Structure formats: structure tokens, C-alpha cells
Amino acid sequence: MVGVNDSLRSEYEQLADDVRRYRFAYYNEDAPLVSDAEFDRLFGRLEEIEALHPELVSNDSPTQEVGGDVSAAFSPVEHLSRMYSLEDVFSTSELSVWLERAGTNAATQAPHERLRWLCEVKIDGLAVNLLYRDGRLVRAATRGDGTTGEDVTHNVLTIKSIPTELAGSGWPAEVEVRGEIFISSAEFAAYNENLVAQGKAPLANPRNAAAGSIRQKDPAETAKRPLSMFVHGIGVREGLVAASQHETYDLLAAWGLPVSPYSELLDTEDEVLDYIGRFGASRHELIHEIDGIVVKADAFAIQRSLGYTSRVPRWAVAYKYPPEEVHTRLLDIKVDVGRTGRVTPYAVMEPVFVAGSTVSRATLHNQDVVKAKNVKIGDTVILRKAGDVIPEVLGPVLPLREGREDELRDFVMPTECPACGTGLRPAKEGDVDIRCPNAETCPAQLTERVAHLAGRGAFDIEALGDEAAQALTAGPGPDPAENDGVVRPSGAGVITNEAQIFDLAEGHDDDTLRAALADVKVWREKRSKGEGTGVWELAPYFYTKGTKAKPSAPSKNTLNLFRELEKAKTRPLWRVLVGLSIRHVGPTASRALATRYGSMDAIRAAVAAETAREDLAEVDGVGSIIANALVDWFNVDWHRNVVDSWQAAGVKMEDEQDESMAKTLESLTVVVTGTLPNFSRDEAKEAIIVRGGKASGSVSKKTSYLVAGEAAGSKLDKALSLGVPVLGEEGFRALLAGGPDGVGDELLITNDGSAE
Numbered sequence: 001m002v003g004v005n006d007s008l009r010s011e012y013e014q015l016a017d018d019v020r021r022y023r024f025a026y027y028n029e030d031a032p033l034v035s036d037a038e039f040d041r042l043f044g045r046l047e048e049i050e051a052l053h054p055e056l057v058s059n060d061s062p063t064q065e066v067g068g069d070v071s072a073a074f075s076p077v078e079h080l081s082r083m084y085s086l087e088d089v090f091s092t093s094e095l096s097v098w099l100e101r102a103g104t105n106a107a108t109q110a111p112h113e114r115l116r117w118l119c120e121v122k123i124d125g126l127a128v129n130l131l132y133r134d135g136r137l138v139r140a141a142t143r144g145d146g147t148t149g150e151d152v153t154h155n156v157l158t159i160k161s162i163p164t165e166l167a168g169s170g171w172p173a174e175v176e177v178r179g180e181i182f183i184s185s186a187e188f189a190a191y192n193e194n195l196v197a198q199g200k201a202p203l204a205n206p207r208n209a210a211a212g213s214i215r216q217k218d219p220a221e222t223a224k225r226p227l228s229m230f231v232h233g234i235g236v237r238e239g240l241v242a243a244s245q246h247e248t249y250d251l252l253a254a255w256g257l258p259v260s261p262y263s264e265l266l267d268t269e270d271e272v273l274d275y276i277g278r279f280g281a282s283r284h285e286l287i288h289e290i291d292g293i294v295v296k297a298d299a300f301a302i303q304r305s306l307g308y309t310s311r312v313p314r315w316a317v318a319y320k321y322p323p324e325e326v327h328t329r330l331l332d333i334k335v336d337v338g339r340t341g342r343v344t345p346y347a348v349m350e351p352v353f354v355a356g357s358t359v360s361r362a363t364l365h366n367q368d369v370v371k372a373k374n375v376k377i378g379d380t381v382i383l384r385k386a387g388d389v390i391p392e393v394l395g396p397v398l399p400l401r402e403g404r405e406d407e408l409r410d411f412v413m414p415t416e417c418p419a420c421g422t423g424l425r426p427a428k429e430g431d432v433d434i435r436c437p438n439a440e441t442c443p444a445q446l447t448e449r450v451a452h453l454a455g456r457g458a459f460d461i462e463a464l465g466d467e468a469a470q471a472l473t474a475g476p477g478p479d480p481a482e483n484d485g486v487v488r489p490s491g492a493g494v495i496t497n498e499a500q501i502f503d504l505a506e507g508h509d510d511d512t513l514r515a516a517l518a519d520v521k522v523w524r525e526k527r528s529k530g531e532g533t534g535v536w537e538l539a540p541y542f543y544t545k546g547t548k549a550k551p552s553a554p555s556k557n558t559l560n561l562f563r564e565l566e567k568a569k570t571r572p573l574w575r576v577l578v579g580l581s582i583r584h585v586g587p588t589a590s591r592a593l594a595t596r597y598g599s600m601d602a603i604r605a606a607v608a609a610e611t612a613r614e615d616l617a618e619v620d621g622v623g624s625i626i627a628n629a630l631v632d633w634f635n636v637d638w639h640r641n642v643v644d645s646w647q648a649a650g651v652k653m654e655d656e657q658d659e660s661m662a663k664t665l666e667s668l669t670v671v672v673t674g675t676l677p678n679f680s681r682d683e684a685k686e687a688i689i690v691r692g693g694k695a696s697g698s699v700s701k702k703t704s705y706l707v708a709g710e711a712a713g714s715k716l717d718k719a720l721s722l723g724v725p726v727l728g729e730e731g732f733r734a735l736l737a738g739g740p741d742g743v744g745d746e747l748l749i750t751n752d753g754s755a756e
């Protein structure tokens, strides 16, 4: 064997020290210094070195111990039987190797037993051991080092879901039950919301919150925390009328103990992999957070024959999902100016990979949230991507501030707009949000409004995306932090107000504005030869580069833009209204206004009337907030000028009354989900509304039909379980044309996903 050289030995010793230190912070202080993923990486490296050099392994190596000590704050308690950790695997291929090895060993050591896998979710909580004597809960202890734990009986007694007396009969005179204490996702969200409302920093994650709650010195404190428990094991098995793990769970449930609803008994590796896939996809819909799944050989006979190492059972394994919570450095806090002038602080972070993508920025909402989260520029922060795809900074890793205080800076909200220099202020006294009041000429707001009017919910101009909007206006370029440090200059300012936007359209007589684009050169993301070399090429967005420095002809993008602007002039009235960026006036209110008034002239007349605020508030789907917003908006000169200019440029501002459109969907509520081949989501909604139906976003018993396209998810499951009729595109067309009578049974989609 190759001997251990000095540098490997010192790497090994350093690693072992780090792992011990991180374990102490995690188990004893409930305040991790590194993310779980980083911890797992270090631990993996330690195991790797030990596998190559077994002579390094000593009894006090972290790989030989169940992590965790006993804090002096609690009395030590000897467990009657040892509590173990679990061996981890981090990929399905590693898992396959593990299953195969365990399967082969089981076949040789317990040849007459049937090998079945009990799959469970791995609850991200705190392991606790409950001791029942004569059916009474007499002691509760943390796992500690596996042999000795901390006595937390008084705290555990405050948890309602843990029975103080066992129900039924047949329990041994003395029995240890193991499980996980956790805070459910719903309770955690509510608890944090409450903390934020009180101006306190929210708790970082449910696992540490649960662990911290159980390790409180005062049980009255623990009682305030919404703790729950699921049990997943039993200490001594003698005298039990169960021969397997799953039978044990039935027994535990019969004794009144809370057992996880997610366990499944499976036979093949494929079924196990399918379980991992299913629970990976729905992990945020479960009662609690999970960090993986646990696969256990079900039969006790097999468990006995496979045995234990000093740290883990050889009959179970934990598959860990990729991390969704990581640590990174907060490099800066900057502010963004939005469409309505709202100034929002956001975190600029060292790019880090989390839950499937690299993240370098996250919104911090407003200055109060920055304060409540207690983050300072320069901090190491915990970043998470939960439930949805939006990254969120949870808070700083406080212990890592020690000795670095001088390098940290508090965030100071600017008093002037970073885009136009206007003094910032709240829209009204007492508002947390502050705004740039210079709506008319602030370039940042103009850029956002142009991008918005071109958006799918408004004029739907595909060629006018964020980048083109920024190029046309003089808005600031995208943040360098997002683009490998490539700094882009701000846009050219060809248009200074959205009133001019349709003067760019193909059919517009005067082409001064179109010609002005010839001078626009914008940095455009385009890698030159050699992908990944980090070389970015300067290319004009609007004009193709000629052989010389002079641009030759409009680029394809530009011609597309002119053409699409021309087409956009004929959109229905509600889209024009959305495009005006009137506060609170989104697609729903716009549709209501268009249906009630039919033309922009009629809306302007209504807004100008003396009783406008009351009249408009009466319109179905409008209400007083929107009525006031409309009247206020039309009172501003430059706003009216936008409408006049669009009208002069040929934007159609009235809807034809199509009397021939039969109201086939009167009194029906239809939900559309997934992707349909020939309808965008908006087109489908519009088709429903113009036929007198209601387009809703969520499925309930009252839903008349669900229209399900490709990749329809939970709404489809819900509709099928509620017995709501489900249609594909063909069925939807039939429904639009002839109402419910037009939908034959053959068009209904059934449980197996096919039309009958």
C-alpha cells in the first residue's frame, strides 16, 4: 500500500478537525457553520482518504462515531439500545450499487427470507428516543453520540402529538421508540410570518428551529413552538409481535404513536427509484421538509443478518436529494427601480449552484426586510430555493462574523433614485416601500414599462424583450453580476417615452425614429469562436455589422420588431389597457372595462364624468381602488398623451361587437392547465370569456371543466379525483363551439390519461 505522505496526513487531520467542529455547531448549538452539502462533501472526502489508508482510522475518527455530544446544559441519559446514524448515498447509481451489495449479502446470509425494501422519506428534523415503561412516557432523550443522549423529557412532554400513555395493548414493559421531531412546513411558514410581523428576524430553517426548540432550557419556551413527531424505529425488539419494519409501524400506530404516512413496501430497484423520483418531485408538498429518502430491508431476520457498523446499520441507507440550501458570500446589496417606481433592494452574491441552477441575486423586498433578516454586506449568508424557483436569502451565518466585523457593512437605502437622481419617498405616509416619483422621465421606469407593454399579458410583442426594451430606452444595463462581469452601457435612448413606441411600426409614415436605430450599438451577448473562453463580441442589436465599421442593413431582429409592432396595433382593447401600466389595472380589470365600455373613447368619457369614481367602481370586476387609480391616471397630461399618440399611430382602440359569437359557456367555470398545441394560455382564457364563461385558475368541485394540455400537473390530478370532466384541445374546441351538449363522452379524458 502507498504510505501516507505528509500533505495527505495534514489534509486528513484538518478535515477531521473541521468535521468535529461543524458537528458540534450543528448538534450542540443548532447553528451550523457550513451547509449540509458542504458538510457531506467534507465527510465524503474523509471517508475516501480512510478507504485508501485504513491505518489512519482510529476509534475517535469522525467516521466511527455518531455525530453529536452531550451538552452540560442537560443531564446525560444512557439509551437502552444504541441509536445509529445512516450511511448516505448521493446518486441513484451509488444507490443501485448499495442495493445490489445488500441484496447479495442478504441472499447468502438469510437465504430463506424474502428481501423487500421499505422506502420512507428522510425527515429533516432532530432524532429523539422515547422510553415508555408500563405504557407511560418516562424519558425522552436526544441521540447524542448514539450511546448517551441529553435528557429533554420536560420539553418533549409539551408536544401534543406524542402520547404520554400508550394506547391498546401488547407493548413490552419497557420499550424505546425512535423518531424525528420536526416543525411542519405550514406551521413553520406561519410562525415566521408572525415573527416578521413583529419586526423580528425569521428562523432560518425548520430543522434547526426544531432542534433549537427541543434543546431549550425552559419547557415553556418549547411549548410555544409548533413541534410534531413521526416515529420510525424501535430499540429493543424482544417480545414484539412484529417480524418486520412495516409490521412494527402498524403496531406503533396502534399504540397511538404518530407514524409517517409516506412509507411504501417495495420489491424491486426500479420501484425504489420510482419512489425517489415521485417524492423528489413532490417534496415541497409534504407535511414536512425532507432531505432524502431512507431505504430499509424490511424483514428483521435480514436486518439481523446484515448487522451494524459502529456508526450505521448495514440494512438501511439514506439517499440524499441535491441540496436546496447553501451558503454563499453576500457581496453587495443594490437597488432596482421597478415599473411603478418602487425601489427594491436585492442581494448580489458570489454565484452558487442551488437546486438546479446558479444563483447570484435574490430580492430582499424592502429595507425593513433587510433589517429583519439582519444581513450585512460581506456576510456569509444562507441561500435557499424552496417550493418555487425563487431564491431567498434566509439570513447570515452569525458565528462566521467573528473576527470579521471590520469587513462588514450595513446596507443603507439610497435617498435618490439610482437611475435619474430624483429624491425617493414613500407613495404615502407610513408605507414601507419607497418610490421614485419621476415616472415620466426616469429611464429605469420607462424601460420597465416598455418591457411590460410588450409582454405576453399586454401587446404580446415577442421581438421586444427586456434586452430590446433596454436598448431602445436609456435604461441602465443588466446588472454585471448576472453576466460574468461583462459591463454593458445603458441603452441609447432612441425613445424617451412610450408614447413614441408605435412610431417605430412598419406602417408608420415617418421613419425618422426607425432610422435613428441605425446609430444604436448595444453590447449583445454573443460568444465569439471558442465557447467558454469568456470573450464577448460587440454586436449591434438593431443593425447587422457591415464589412466596415458602418452598419449595413437592419438586422432580422429589427425587421421583426417593426413587423410585430404593426401587428400589435390591432390587438383587442383590454390588451391596450394593460399596456398603459395603470396601477392595479391588470388583465382582469382591463377585460372588465373593455367589456363594459367597448372603446377607449367611452372609457375616457366615463373617467372624465363628474361621478367617475363612483360609476367606475360599480363596474363588475373594477371596484373603488381601480376606479380611483384610473381617474388619477387619466388626470396626468403625459399619460393622456401616450393614449393620443398610440391612437394617432393607428393603434385600434375599440372592440368590434361580434354579435355572432354564441355565448356557449354561459354560467360555466373552466380551468385551463398545461400547454395546449394551438392555444396560448391567454388565448384559451379569452375564448372562454368571450363566450360568456368564467376562466378560473384553480380547480374545485364547482369547476365545470378542466382543459388539460401537455405537462398538466396537480390540477389534473385534483380534477380527476373530484370527478370534474377533463378535456384536451379537441374537447375544448367542441365545448367552445357547442357548449356542454357539443362534448361527446369520447372527448373526455379519463384517469389513465387517455380519451375514452
Ligand SMILES: NC(=O)c1ccc[n+]([C@@H]2O[C@H](COP(=O)([O-])OP(=O)(O)OC[C@H]3O[C@@H](n4cnc5c(N)ncnc54)[C@H](O)[C@@H]3O)[C@@H](O)[C@H]2O)c1
Pocket (backbone or CB within 6 Å): 022, 023, 026, 027, 032, 033, 034, 035, 036, 037, 039, 040, 066, 067, 084, 085, 086, 088, 120, 121, 122, 123, 124, 125, 126, 127, 128, 143, 179, 180, 232, 294, 318
Ligand atoms: N451543516 C453542518 O454543519 C452539519 C453538521 C453535521 C451534520 N449535518 C447534517 O446531518 C447529516 C449527518 O447527520 P446524521 O449523522 O444525523 O445522519 P443523517 O441525518 O444523514 O441520517 C441519520 C438520521 O436520519 C434520521 N431519519 C430521518 N428520517 C428517518 C427515517 N425515515 N428512518 C430512519 N432515520 C431517519 C434519523 O434520526 C437518523 O439518526 C449530514 O449528512 C448533514 O446533512 C450537517
